[in-house]
Amino acid sequence: MMPKLANHITPEKIEECQRLIDTSREGFFDDIDPILTSLRNMTVSEKLTDKQTEAMGAAAADIQSHASLFGYQLIAALAGQLTALLASPRFEGERKARLVKKYVEALVMACQQRINDSGGAVGALILKDLAAATAK
């Protein structure tokens, strides 16, 4: 008879894993606070350097993947779109810096309000507004 993984994964281990997830979820907003501060600091400049763009892209992707694990849809969407914007060669110079700033401000606001879902109608409006600004 083949050995089974099911025999190793006990209910106690599953409970412990759930505790890990819950702890990480509870600490999410405090955990990403330093990243948001650094993102904000980098949006001060009128043009983004390649180094800044890369650092901001990594930070935004970090927030996006972490938020999406917990189903924080609005934060994951904002961070995901910010990542895509930073990586896109379509946007350059001051325009890119301006758009990035808008996204960072929206992301900071959503995190300050501790929005842990899609944000409802307001969340949809924020995303629509940002999409319109990007399409201009």
Add this chain to the structure above:
Amino acid sequence: MMPYTVKPLNRSAPTLRIDKIQVLVVVGGERAANLIKSIFEQLGFRNLMVAFDPDEAVAMMKEVIIDLVVTDAEIRAAALHTDQEEGAPAEPEFISGVELVRHLRTSPTSPNPYVPVIMLVNQATVKTILSARDAGVSEMVLKPINAADFCMRLIHVVDHPRAFVTAETYKGPCRRRKQTALHPGQKDRRTREVILHRHTHRWQNGTF
């Protein structure tokens, strides 16, 4: 003279060496990677690798034999460069975990087309599920992540691997969850070779 002893034959059942299973986690950021790694460590897994983009994942798989891949549905990365024309500018874009799985299953340069893949998906829409299934994803875990669901999918992939299908239009684990009899004249596309592959997972045959 040393006393002569007879060592009894070891007839005990083979043991599952969780600590030897090599897992590759592909996610967009460090924090999510750390959480998934912690879950695996809590379960007894020890050989854990992390890649932050599909290119890195494929490169790692060329270096190390990976037994299980856990990938996010959304990964920040430049598109996989294999199909890109030489000299064409690389256009970075969001590529999905689905594309990574499709690459692993079908690309001639794939390091391991048979590797089991668990995908973390954001939404349980028909479109998402069908595209992941048709790309060759073994199991899906819906976000928000939940330990019981995650462990159940993990057990399913390890303990009950599905036969591997190689057909013109699909390559991946058999998409039939229920084993029904074939219609008269219908051909079973699951090849003997790949059905055998199901039974030769490294962690099951004690080859560590």
